[in-house]
Amino acid sequence: MIFYSTKTASIKASAEEAIFNSLPADNGLYMPENIPTLSPDFIANIENRTFNEIAIEITHTLFGGEITRSEIEIIINKAYDFDAPIRQINEQDYVLELFHGPSMAFKDFGARFMAAIMSHYLLRSKKEINILVATSGDTGGAVAQGFFQIPGISITILYPSGKVSDIQEKQLTTLGHNVTAVEVDGTFDDCQKLVKEAFLDAELNARFNLASANSINIARLIPQSFYYFSAYAQLKKLGKPIVFAVPSGNFGNLSAGLLAYKMGLPVAHFVAATNLNNAVPRYLESGNYEPRTSIETVSNAMDVGNPSNFVRLQRFFEDDWKLVAEKISGYYFDDEQTKSAMREVSEQAGYVMCPHTAVAYKGLEAYRKKDTSDFTGVFLSTAHPAKFIDLVEETLEKEIEIPERLKSLLSIEKVSTKMDASFRDLKLLLMNTLK
Numbered sequence: 001m002i003f004y005s006t007k008t009a010s011i012k013a014s015a016e017e018a019i020f021n022s023l024p025a026d027n028g029l030y031m032p033e034n035i036p037t038l039s040p041d042f043i044a045n046i047e048n049r050t051f052n053e054i055a056i057e058i059t060h061t062l063f064g065g066e067i068t069r070s071e072i073e074i075i076i077n078k079a080y081d082f083d084a085p086i087r088q089i090n091e092q093d094y095v096l097e098l099f100h101g102p103s104m105a106f107k108d109f110g111a112r113f114m115a116a117i118m119s120h121y122l123l124r125s126k127k128e129i130n131i132l133v134a135t136s137g138d139t140g141g142a143v144a145q146g147f148f149q150i151p152g153i154s155i156t157i158l159y160p161s162g163k164v165s166d167i168q169e170k171q172l173t174t175l176g177h178n179v180t181a182v183e184v185d186g187t188f189d190d191c192q193k194l195v196k197e198a199f200l201d202a203e204l205n206a207r208f209n210l211a212s213a214n215s216i217n218i219a220r221l222i223p224q225s226f227y228y229f230s231a232y233a234q235l236k237k238l239g240k241p242i243v244f245a246v247p248s249g250n251f252g253n254l255s256a257g258l259l260a261y262k263m264g265l266p267v268a269h270f271v272a273a274t275n276l277n278n279a280v281p282r283y284l285e286s287g288n289y290e291p292r293t294s295i296e297t298v299s300n301a302m303d304v305g306n307p308s309n310f311v312r313l314q315r316f317f318e319d320d321w322k323l324v325a326e327k328i329s330g331y332y333f334d335d336e337q338t339k340s341a342m343r344e345v346s347e348q349a350g351y352v353m354c355p356h357t358a359v360a361y362k363g364l365e366a367y368r369k370k371d372t373s374d375f376t377g378v379f380l381s382t383a384h385p386a387k388f389i390d391l392v393e394e395t396l397e398k399e400i401e402i403p404e405r406l407k408s409l410l411s412i413e414k415v416s417t418k419m420d421a422s423f424r425d426l427k428l429l430l431m432n433t434l435k
C-alpha cells in the first residue's frame with residue numbers, strides 16, 4: 001500500500017517507511033493513495049467472524065501486497081487478546097466498549113497493532129529502534145503496555161510530573177524492562193517540545209535509531225477501523241442503519257471510522273462529539289476552521305484546540321466541506337452537561353461511563369433530535385470509568401469498582417527518572433541509557 005503526504009502529493013512512502021517515519025519530511029500527514037474495499041461477500045457474512053478474523057481480513061486487504069497472510073495472522077494474534085463488545089443501553093442505543101485492553105483505554109487498539117507490526121519489520125531488517133514519546137496521560141500507558149518486552153524496541157516515555165492521575169502514572173512507571181519513564185518537572189507541552197528537540201538533534205540521530213509512536217502514525221490509525229467493523233458485525237442482525245457517535249480530541253478515532261466507511265462498511269452517519277474544545281463541530285456548522293488554544297475540561301483526553309487529524313478528516317472527502325458536513329454532524333458539551341449525562345445513564349440504565357464516553361452519549365442523543373428515522377445508535381466508550389475514579393465517584397455520589405488489572409498496579413512502587421524540562425539533561429540521559 002502506498003501513502004502520500006497531504007502537503008505534497010508527490011512525496012510517497014511504502015507502509016514500512018510511513019510506519020517508521022510517522023510523518024513525511026514536509027510535516028504533512030500520510031494518507032493511503034487508494035483505499036481498497038473489503039469484498040462484499042466478507043461484509044455479507046461478517047456476523048460469523050471473530051474480532052481477530054475481521055482484523056486479519058482488513059489488514060490483508062490493506063497490506064497484502066507487502067506482508068503475507070500468515071505473517072498478518074501472527075501480527076494480529078500477538079496484538080489482540082481482547083476485543084470490543086457491544087452492550088445495549090436503551091431501546092435503540094448501544095455502547096461499544098473499547099476499554100478491555102491492557103491500559104483500559106481505546107488507545108490499546110492502536111498501540112498494540114503498532115508494536116506488533118514494527119516488531120515484524122524489525123525482525124526482518126534485524127534493526128533495533130528507540131521510541132521516544134510524550135504523554136499527557138492515556139497514550140503513555142497504552143504505548144508502554146503495547147511495546148513492553150517487544151524485542152528490538154526500547155521505549156522512553158516523558159510525562160509531566162504531578163499532572164497525570166495516580167493510575168495513569170503507575171501504568172507508565174511500573175513495567176520496567178524496555179520501558180523507561182521520565183518524570184519531567186513541567187507541562188505536557190514541555191515534554192512534547194523535548195521529544196521534538198531530540199528528533200532534531202544531529203548527534204542523537206547519528207548514534208541511535210530514534211522513532212516515534214505518535215498518534216498520527218498510520219500504524220495507530222488503521223487498526224482503529226477494526227472495531228467499527230466488529231460493531232457492525234455484532235449489530236447486523238437488527239437490520240437497521242447504524243450511526244456512530246465518537247468522543248473526539250485529535251480525531252484519530254473518527255478518522256479511523258471514516259477509513260472503515262471508505263473500505264465499504266455501511267455507516268449511515270457519524271457524530272463528532274467534543275467538549276468545549278469545539279473547533280471541528282464549529283467547522284461542520286460553518287465551513288470555517290478556527291483552531292484555538294485548548295481549555296481544560298473533565299474529559300481531559302479530549303482537550304485539544306487544534307486536532308492533528310483535521311486535515312485527514314477533510315481529505316477523506318476531497319477537502320469539500322459540504323461532503324464532510326453531509327456525513328458528519330458535530331456537537332459539543334460543557335462539563336455540567338457531561339456530568340449530568342453520567343448521572344442519567346447510571347440511574348436509568350445502571351451503566352457507569354467515563355466522562356469521554358458521556359460526551360459521545362450526549363452527541364448521539366442530540367443527533368436523535370435532528371434525525372428521527374429508525375436507526376441503531378452506537379456510542380464509543382473510550383476508557384474504563386475507573387481510570388477517572390475521583391471524578392466518577394464524585395459525580396455519581398457512589399463508590400465504583402476498580403478492575404483487578406488497575407488495582408494491582410496501585411501497590412507497586414513507581415520507578416521514574418526525575419528531570420528538569422531541559423534538553424541538555426534529556427540528551428545526557430538518552431546518551432547514557434539508549435543502545
Ligand SMILES: *Cc1c(COP(=O)(O)O)cnc(C)c1O
Nearest residue numbers: 138248249250251252253301382
Ligand atoms: C485519546 C482519547 C480520546 C480522543 O481520541 P482522538 O482519537 O484523539 O479523537 C477520547 N477518549 C479517551 C479516553 C482518550 O484517551
